Each structure stands twice: as structure tokens, then as C-alpha cells.
Amino acid sequence: MTTTKDADQVGPLALGPLRAEPGTTVRGIVPADLGTLTVDVPLALVAGARPGPRVVITGGVHGGEFTGVDAAHRLAALLDAEEVRGQVLICIVANPLAAYRGRLNVSSIDGVNINRVFPGDPQGSPTERMAAWIFAQLIAGADAYLDLHSGGIDQTLRHFVGVRLTGEADVDATTVAMARAVGIEDVIFGQNAEGGNSHAAAVRQGVPAILVETSQLGERDPAVIGGLVDGLKAVLRRLGVLESDGSEPAAVREWVWSGEVASDVTGLWYPEFTAGDDVTVGQIIGRIVDPADGREHVVHAPASGNVFYGMRGLTVVPGTELAAIASAAVPGRTAESLQTPSEPEVLS
Numbered sequence: 001m002t003t004t005k006d007a008d009q010v011g012p013l014a015l016g017p018l019r020a021e022p023g024t025t026v027r028g029i030v031p032a033d034l035g036t037l038t039v040d041v042p043l044a045l046v047a048g049a050r051p052g053p054r055v056v057i058t059g060g061v062h063g064g065e066f067t068g069v070d071a072a073h074r075l076a077a078l079l080d081a082e083e084v085r086g087q088v089l090i091c092i093v094a095n096p097l098a099a100y101r102g103r104l105n106v107s108s109i110d111g112v113n114i115n116r117v118f119p120g121d122p123q124g125s126p127t128e129r130m131a132a133w134i135f136a137q138l139i140a141g142a143d144a145y146l147d148l149h150s151g152g153i154d155q156t157l158r159h160f161v162g163v164r165l166t167g168e169a170d171v172d173a174t175t176v177a178m179a180r181a182v183g184i185e186d187v188i189f190g191q192n193a194e195g196g197n198s199h200a201a202a203v204r205q206g207v208p209a210i211l212v213e214t215s216q217l218g219e220r221d222p223a224v225i226g227g228l229v230d231g232l233k234a235v236l237r238r239l240g241v242l243e244s245d246g247s248e249p250a251a252v253r254e255w256v257w258s259g260e261v262a263s264d265v266t267g268l269w270y271p272e273f274t275a276g277d278d279v280t281v282g283q284i285i286g287r288i289v290d291p292a293d294g295r296e297h298v299v300h301a302p303a304s305g306n307v308f309y310g311m312r313g314l315t316v317v318p319g320t321e322l323a324a325i326a327s328a329a330v331p332g333r334t335a336e337s338l339q340t341p342s343e344p345e346v347l348s
């Protein structure tokens with residue numbers, strides 16, 4: 001990565017074999033060496049004609065999550081580098097191992113969920129090396145980062161924006177401003193910035209970052225994708241990359257994670273909710289039937305709140321994430337002061 005961030009200078013934006021001169025967009029492939037194999041990562045480098053921040057957007061960190069990939073592709077095609085302040089790096093399929101093979105959140109190569117291992121390990125498994133490549137080549141040193149996800153092909157999901165706060169006022173303020181600009185009503189605050197999610201690893205290193213979750217079950221609804229592209233442009237306006245249109249972001253609802261539940265048996269899962277449903281602690285939210293003897297295991301809600309994520313797939317094993325629940329943030333408490341008792345690891 002070479003770039004010019006001097007306030008009065010604009011320079012080229014280069015990554016691997018790709019090089020975009022100021023005022024131009026270059027799209028192409030950058031090879032990532034993962035030790036036992038090399039993957040081709042499709043990227044768009046948008047080198048603004050004027051100075052400004054460097055913003056990184058990733059789609060396809062998980063497989064089977066299509067709206068972010070399509071939105072990233074469409075955004076790359078419509079941004080006019082002559083109108084851009086700063087630089088926008090759009091990684092359209094950030095994790096080809098999972099996005100093209102298997103379409104799952106784990107890679108078929110090594111079974112690793114990449115969004116649990118950021119900032120990665122350059123000496124680790126192929127997926128750990130992929131995370132390290134994404135982090136070193138794209139995220140490190142950026143001024144802002146957006147990671148685009150969906151519910152997986154077997155998951156229901158209510159749209160939301162996820163943020164992790166660090167206690168670093170400048171980083172948190174930009175993170176929250178980005179979250180509020182996307183145009184998605186529901187913003188969920190994590191308890192802390194720990195863990196292997198890409199946006200958590202980013203904020204820990206001082207890069208304001210948000211997780212954007214839209215769509216579910218492998219859907220690729222053009223209206224949802226168009227809304228996401230609009231949301232990305234709104235964030236770019238908020239960051240000063242695109243000219244402000246004078247509009248103010250709509251109000252958002254703030255939530256905190258209140259509980260998650262995973263299967264503790266192998267069997268057939270019959271949920272009695274969908275994402276977006278309110279549940280009360282102790283309520284039966286589904287049953288898991290043992291296909292060998294027909295015995296039924298009842299699953300209860302571990303907390304009250306709204307289900308933002310749910311498993312729709314029939315076959316589950318111990319550890320399969322069944323539901324994640326958030327509760328409304330206490331009115332009057334600022335986002336920066338939010339504390340939550342627990343946080344699921346499930347959402348990504």
C-alpha cells in the first residue's frame with residue numbers, strides 16, 4: 001500500500017499490481033498469497049482528485065452473504081473519482097475461499113470463520129492468512145472502514161448496524177456518526193471492542209469502523225441492495241468523501257446485546273420465531289428433535305428483547321447459533337457510556 005495523505009497533496013493509490021492515478025478508478029485483481037494457495041481478490045481503487053480520508057469497504061468477508069458483494073460492486077461502478085475527496089478502496093469479494101466455494105461463513109478449505117480471527121495470522125491457516133492480508137493491505141492505516149454482511153444462507157436477520165466502542169473519543173465519535181448515517185434504523189452497541197470481528201479489530205487499532213448487516217437466507221433483493229448503496233454514499237458524504245447534500249441522518253434506535261442461545265445437541269431445529277420478533281426471557285422459541293428417537297429438546301429465550309438473528313436451517317449440531325437477542329438501550333444514556341451485561345459472539 002502506498003498512498004499520499006498529505007492535506008495539500010493527492011497522489012496515486014496503489015495496491016499490488018493495481019495503480020490508480022488521482023481522479024481515476026482502477027478495478028482488477030490483487031493476488032493474496034495464503035501459503036498453500038493464492039487467491040485472486042477483486043478490488044476497485046478509487047483515487048480522488050482532491051485530498052481527503054481513505055475509506056475501505058469490504059463485501060464478501062463471509063460466503064453466502066450477497067447484498068454486500070453486490071452493493072460493493074455497484075458502488076465501485078458509480079463513484080466518480082473526479083468528484084471524490086480522498087481515496088476509497090472497495091474490496092468486492094474479500095474472502096474468495098468462502099464466497100465462491102461453499103457460500104458459508106466458514107471456509108471449505110480449513111473450516112475457519114474469518115470474522116472470528118481478525119486481525120489474522122500471517123503464519124496461520126489459509127483463512128487466518130486471508131484475514132491478515134485484508135487487515136494489513138486494506139484496513140490498517142485507513143481513516144474509516146465499513147464491513148458489509150448479511151444473515152447467512154440458513155439465517156434470518158433483521159437489518160442493523162453494529163458498532164464497538166473503544167473509549168477513544170475520536171474513534172468512537174466517527175464510528176457512531178458513520179453508524180447513524182447509513183440509514184438503517186437499528187444500531188446495536190457491543191460491550192467492548194474485543195474479539196475477532198473485522199470491525200472490532202479495526203477500532204482497536206484506531207480505525208473507526210462499522211458492521212452493516214442487510215438481508216438474509218441468501219437473498220439478493222435489488223431494492224435492499226439499492227438501499228445499501230444509498231447508505232454507503234450517505235456515509236461517504238458524512239466522512240467528506242462525497243459532497244454533502246445538506247440532508248441530516250434520520251433518527252436511529254439504539255440497542256444493546258442481551259442474550260444468545262446455541263444448540264447443545266444434534267438434531268432437527270423447529271424455530272417458533274423469526275428475526276424481528278419480540279421475545280420474553282424463558283419463552284419457548286423452538287424445539288430440537290432427535291431424528292433417531294423423536295425426543296424433543298425445548299429451547300427457551302435466554303433474555304427478553306428482539307431477535308435480530310435466527311437460525312432457519314433444519315439440521316443443527318452442538319454450538320449452532322440459534323438466536324441472538326438485543327434489548328433497547330436505556331433512554332438518555334449516550335452511546336459512549338453504554339455498558340451491557342453480555343454480548344453474543346454470534347453476529348458478524
Ligand SMILES: [Zn+2]
Nearest residue numbers: 062149150348
Ligand atoms: Zn457475515
